Amino acid sequence: INDTLQGQLKRHVLVAPTDPAARNGLLFLWMSGSGAEPSNYDIIQQIAAAAGYPSISLAYDNETSVGDRCGVAGDPQCGPTAIGCDEDVRLEMIYGRDVHDSPCVDVPTADAIEHRVLRLLQYLATSAPATGAAGFLTQNGTAIDWRKIAVGGWSQGGGHAGLIARDHLVARALFVSKAAGSVPCPLTVTDPAQCDLDGDGQLTAGNAD
Numbered sequence: 001i002n003d004t005l006q007g008q009l010k011r012h013v014l015v016a017p018t019d020p021a022a023r024n025g026l027l028f029l030w031m032s033g034s035g036a037e038p039s040n041y042d043i044i045q046q047i048a049a050a051a052g053y054p055s056i057s058l059a060y061d062n063e064t065s066v067g068d069r070c071g072v073a074g075d076p077q078c079g080p081t082a083i084g085c086d087e088d089v090r091l092e093m094i095y096g097r098d099v100h101d102s103p104c105v106d107v108p109t110a111d112a113i114e115h116r117v118l119r120l121l122q123y124l125a126t127s128a129p130a131t132g133a134a135g136f137l138t139q140n141g142t143a144i145d146w147r148k149i150a151v152g153g154w155s156q157g158g159g160h161a162g163l164i165a166r167d168h169l170v171a172r173a174l175f176v177s178k179a180a181g182s183v184p185c186p187l188t189v190t191d192p193a194q195c196d197l198d199g200d201g202q203l204t205a206g207n208a209d
Contacts, residue, residue, distance in 0.1 A: 001059045001111060003037070010059035012120055013038045015045040016131060017052060024052030026171045027136045027149045029117060031058055031157030033177070034065035041154065053150065054131060056120065061111045066090060066156055069104045078104035090163050113160060118144050146170050153178070 003010045017023050028048040032038055038057035048055035070085035072078040078085055088102035096109030109115050122141060124133035138145040146168035151161040158178030165173035 001061060001116075004063055010038055012059045012116075013042070013045065013057040014054065014124070014131070015042075015049045015057075016054040017049050020130070020132070022052055023054065023132060025135070025148065026053055027133075028053035028055040029058060029149050029151050029161075030055060031060065031113065031151075031153035031160050032062050033153070033155030033157055034062055036062065036154065044152075054133075056117070058113065058116060058120075060113050060116055061093065061107055062156055064105075066093075066159060072104075086159075087163070090159055094160055094163060113164075114144065150174065152176065 001010045028045075030038075030041055030044060030048075032040065038059050041057050045055040045057055066086055066089050069089045070078055070082060071080055073080075076082060085102075085104055088100070089105045091100035092102040092105050092107050092112070094100075094113045096107055096112030096115060098109045099112075118137075121133045121136050121144065124131045125137060125141065134141065136145050136148050137143065146164070148171060150171045150173070151164050152158070152174030153161040154176045155178055158175035161173050162175060162178070164170065
């Protein structure tokens with residue numbers, strides 16, 4: 001995918017156990033943080049391969065952070081007080097605008113995470129069958145078999161992994177350096193005292209979300 005920050009093409013990275021007998025029958029799908037390259041996570045992929053997982057570090061449209069998309073001051077749909085913005089943006093990044101259309105981001109289906117994973121597995125199943133990619137497809141090779149995929153990601157990618165794990169039965173999910181999506185607490189509750197998460201009787205900046 002075209003990388004506007006680095007001025008180069010991002011490429012998927014695939015790492016697999018050298019001995020097919022060492023594979024555990026599952027695939028590890030890793031998603032980068034905002035602006036990062038798929039190749040930045042080689043140690044994580046090597047650890048996954050050592051544990052028996054063929055591992056894909058996916059090239060996807062991660063140039064802009066979800067926080068930036070949902071941090072437009074004064075915008076009721078894409079601003080910091082828009083409760084549904086984070087989820088809407090992520091869903092379009094995962095499934096594409098034809099499936100879930102957010103007003104705060106524009107991701108063609110061909111650039112969406114799910115579509116890219118599907119097309120990559122189909123490509124590998126045909127061009128490099130020794131990778132075992134066909135085993136991670138279902139419905140005669142037309143859909144991803146999420147039950148055989150462990151999802152994970154760093155920061156933005158961790159948030160995507162969380163929603164994929166919510167929407168699909170996956171083998172497991174891993175979140176790294178990923179905080180929760182949030183909006184200012186008083187906007188989401190009727191009693192602001194409910195935002196006093198540490199019980200000190202004060203609504204402090206540390207627990208305002």
